[in-house]
Amino acid sequence: MKCGDVCPTGAIARIEPEEEAILAGVQMGLARLNKQMCYSFAEPAPRTCGVCYRACPFPGKAMTIGLYEQPTVHADQCVGCGLCEQACVHLPQAIRVIPIS
Numbered sequence: 583m584k585c586g587d588v589c590p591t592g593a594i595a596r597i598e599p600e601e602e603a604i605l606a607g608v609q610m611g612l613a614r615l616n617k618q619m620c621y622s623f624a625e626p627a628p629r630t631c632g633v634c635y636r637a638c639p640f641p642g643k644a645m646t647i648g649l650y651e652q653p654t655v656h657a658d659q660c661v662g663c664g665l666c667e668q669a670c671v672h673l674p675q676a677i678r679v680i681p682i683s
């Protein structure tokens with residue numbers, strides 16, 4: 583959240599470094615899951631993974647998990663930080679952040 587503090591033109595708005603303000607004011611992109619690639623959804627034998635969930639800074643809000651730690655992204659809370667994509671253990675990544683447009 584440092585960009586808004588130092589931006590000389592105000593092109594990036596300052597947002598308080600608190601969860602509520604970040605969830606309400608930040609939308610850099612949206613995480614999109616490819617279930618065909620995700621280990622936790624693999625058929626016929628899912629493998630419990632959930633690494634992306636543990637990397638998410640807003641667990642239980644931006645992302646939740648179910649059986650086999652299958653991740654679900656919640657579009658209204660995901661800020662698009664990309665930490666889930668960075669952490670994904672499948673190569674190429676089974677979860678990717680796409681731009682909002």
Ligand code: SF4
Nearest residue numbers: 638660662663664666
């Ligand atoms: S992009 Fe960030 S906020 Fe969104 S699900 Fe991934 S880790 Fe969570």
Ligand code: SF4
Nearest residue numbers: 620621631632634670
């Ligand atoms: S880290 Fe990748 S493979 Fe593992 S649950 Fe998340 S998206 Fe699926």
